[in-house]
Amino acid sequence: MTTGILRPSRRAVLLGLAGTATAAGTGFAQRIAPPPTSPVTISFYNYNLATANIGAEATRELIAEFMAANPNIRVEGVPVASDQIAARVQADVVAGRIPDLAQIVFSDLDFIVSNFGVRPLEDLIPQDEWAAHTQGMVPAGLRLGMLNGRTYGLAYVFSTPVLFYNANLFRAAGLDPDAPPRTWAEVRTAALRIREATGKHGVYAEIFSSFDWLYQALVLSAGGRVLSEDRRRLTFGEPEAVAAVAMMRDLVRSGAHPRLNPAEVSDTMYSGNLGMLLTTSVYQRALLAAASGRFEVRAAAMPAFDERPARPTNSGSALVIMSRDPAKQRAAWELMKFATSRRGYTIITSKIGYLPLRLDIVDDPRYLGDWTRQNPLIRPNLAQLERLEPWQSLPGPNYRQIGRIETGALNEAVFGEGDPARVLREAQQRAQALMPR
Amino acid sequence: MANVLDLPARLGALPARRRRPLALRAPWLAPSLFLAPALGTLAVWIYWPLVETFRLSFYEWNLLPMAPQVFVGLENYQRLLELPELRQAAWNTLLYTVGLLPLTVALPLAVALATRDARGRAGAIYRALIFVPMMIAPVVVAVIWRWLLNPEHGVVNAIIRGVGLPAVRFLDDPGLALWSIVFITGWKLVGFSTLIFAAALTSIDRSLIEAARLDGATEGQIARLIYVPLVMPAIVLLGVLTVLHGAQWSFVYINVLTRGGPLQSTTNLYYLLWEYGFSSFAIGWSTAAGMLLFVVFGIAALFGVRLMNRSDARPR
Numbered sequence: 089m090t091t092g093i094l095r096p097s098r099r100a101v102l103l104g105l106a107g108t109a110t111a112a113g114t115g116f117a118q119r120i121a122p123p124p125t126s127p128v129t130i131s132f133y134n135y136n137l138a139t140a141n142i143g144a145e146a147t148r149e150l151i152a153e154f155m156a157a158n159p160n161i162r163v164e165g166v167p168v169a170s171d172q173i174a175a176r177v178q179a180d181v182v183a184g185r186i187p188d189l190a191q192i193v194f195s196d197l198d199f200i201v202s203n204f205g206v207r208p209l210e211d212l213i214p215q216d217e218w219a220a221h222t223q224g225m226v227p228a229g230l231r232l233g234m235l236n237g238r239t240y241g242l243a244y245v246f247s248t249p250v251l252f253y254n255a256n257l258f259r260a261a262g263l264d265p266d267a268p269p270r271t272w273a274e275v276r277t278a279a280l281r282i283r284e285a286t287g288k289h290g291v292y293a294e295i296f297s298s299f300d301w302l303y304q305a306l307v308l309s310a311g312g313r314v315l316s317e318d319r320r321r322l323t324f325g326e327p328e329a330v331a332a333v334a335m336m337r338d339l340v341r342s343g344a345h346p347r348l349n350p351a352e353v354s355d356t357m358y359s360g361n362l363g364m365l366l367t368t369s370v371y372q373r374a375l376l377a378a379a380s381g382r383f384e385v386r387a388a389a390m391p392a393f394d395e396r397p398a399r400p401t402n403s404g405s406a407l408v409i410m411s412r413d414p415a416k417q418r419a420a421w422e423l424m425k426f427a428t429s430r431r432g433y434t435i436i437t438s439k440i441g442y443l444p445l446r447l448d449i450v451d452d453p454r455y456l457g458d459w460t461r462q463n464p465l466i467r468p469n470l471a472q473l474e475r476l477e478p479w480q481s482l483p484g485p486n487y488r489q490i491g492r493i494e495t496g497a498l499n500e501a502v503f504g505e506g507d508p509a510r511v512l513r514e515a516q517q518r519a520q521a522l523m524p525r
Numbered sequence: 526m527a528n529v530l531d532l533p534a535r536l537g538a539l540p541a542r543r544r545r546p547l548a549l550r551a552p553w554l555a556p557s558l559f560l561a562p563a564l565g566t567l568a569v570w571i572y573w574p575l576v577e578t579f580r581l582s583f584y585e586w587n588l589l590p591m592a593p594q595v596f597v598g599l600e601n602y603q604r605l606l607e608l609p610e611l612r613q614a615a616w617n618t619l620l621y622t623v624g625l626l627p628l629t630v631a632l633p634l635a636v637a638l639a640t641r642d643a644r645g646r647a648g649a650i651y652r653a654l655i656f657v658p659m660m661i662a663p664v665v666v667a668v669i670w671r672w673l674l675n676p677e678h679g680v681v682n683a684i685i686r687g688v689g690l691p692a693v694r695f696l697d698d699p700g701l702a703l704w705s706i707v708f709i710t711g712w713k714l715v716g717f718s719t720l721i722f723a724a725a726l727t728s729i730d731r732s733l734i735e736a737a738r739l740d741g742a743t744e745g746q747i748a749r750l751i752y753v754p755l756v757m758p759a760i761v762l763l764g765v766l767t768v769l770h771g772a773q774w775s776f777v778y779i780n781v782l783t784r785g786g787p788l789q790s791t792t793n794l795y796y797l798l799w800e801y802g803f804s805s806f807a808i809g810w811s812t813a814a815g816m817l818l819f820v821v822f823g824i825a826a827l828f829g830v831r832l833m834n835r836s837d838a839r840p841r
Contacts, residue, residue, distance in 0.1 A: 178806050182588050349697045488804040504788050
């Protein structure tokens, strides 16, 4: 095969490029510049700014507060939708407009780091500054922005999977809302009871989106992985991963889990027609607003597979410094520090609904104290923080196509007619051919 | 100074005295100059990109100037053609086309025939109404229909439940979703097609109809034997347009309403290749997908054009 012959040379070329990039980098600027004394303007690619109700306002507030405190730094927010941010960064780099700071969805991290000369924060940030800033941050959270042992992004806005449930439907079905299901077996029983007693839908797990973080959590919880530890082999067709999917298929076949149009799931929950919804904690605000005065919403941790504790992953994004100019790198780092400071996370958690990476602010009355008391739903989410597993980005230039095959097979295995083990196994083989060799 | 002012006159005079006019010596020159801008634009915007697309479809590249273009031979094509969803997508493309034809040709022709005599205010209102869907942005159309067809709160299902039938999952039922999208796509196009047919009908000489009436032809016979043959070019045109673009017209609705699901039941060639080719700037995937579509629909277009030429050539 000609392609086989060409592969090594391609890798050599890439390595060569990476080598020159590093050499140029070290020769030019080992570290970021000291704090600016003259005005600096940086661009900040941000997906919350591009949403209608997930934090555009709060992000503008965050940026405004930062600029007020740092008069020498001007931040230009660039709104880009979350599923387009990698392509936009790519297009702008091609056009010679390199973003200074970008909010990168974790699933795009490998692609961005491997292709756009992103330097690890360990190289950019003076050690003492890094240590001072990250002190008090949840260690599991800091690991999220790491790839091959180096930190390329600082976890910024992210959530964990939460099982929201409609307490009114629980009561109507004779279930105890104070004892929500802890395992998938219990979820199944509860969902079928709700269906029988109320005629409403039982449970929906939002694992079918093109962002595969929740699917990864489900597979991890069943003892499997979608990608091997060394990131070279896809494993979503292995028996443990198949077991997780087979459980979902059984939920669907039993009638506990409806076949809803993915676009209609949140509406169904908002309108009180769904008993339980496993999804991102970011929905909390919208859900509480929709339910207000009509039914009671509560939240529980992600269900486990029997005795094995669930292994929740994170959704969301990291902040990645892309600028090559030391002065702009410094300005970007200052903004990163503010956004992930106690004050920054107070805004992010209370006004958007993501998790704080700093647990010491949760009960502190100067920060989130009052808010937490009024919003106890965040507790199950926080409890999962300590055992958070990083959402793995798929590797190589074909990562999007691999992801498409993966979610296509998942849908087929859960909702289709074929044997799930065979469907996933075949998809894994096809996708493996697209992995970097 | 005087010499300079004389120059135009001298320039004009010189060749005339010594040689024949340029236009006679090189009769091709003036037409080529007139054609040059158009041909140049065509070359720069159509043919060069086509050649470049063809070339890049054999490479793996992410568009970055500093990244290497790696030659991978036919691998991009092989990957696309080996997609297990491809067969389903091709079959669905056929269903979309066949399903759209009644809505873009038969129904509009019937409407245009039935309302050809609507005049005055009623005619104007009717024409406005039938054309309204054409003017709404496709994404808005998609969202409106999602609300209307929602199984829990949608108006359509409220009516269905009202007459005692169970709710229909128009967009979530793998057996129905494709036809729902065909209907929405067609609904948006009925106005356009009706307009074309109405225009074709008005251009028919009234004396033919009057003569037929005098000979005792019924309205049905007039429609079948006079109107339909005479608007045949329009029928062929809309038929060909539907075959060539039907799958493309439904793209927006697939993207907004079902994303190709449930279980690939609504995907088609355009949507599938777009999903694999264009979600990232993987230039090899997307150019190979583009070339495949170009070839398949190029062949269809060839047949279409031949058909149109034949129908135009008919004696009137």
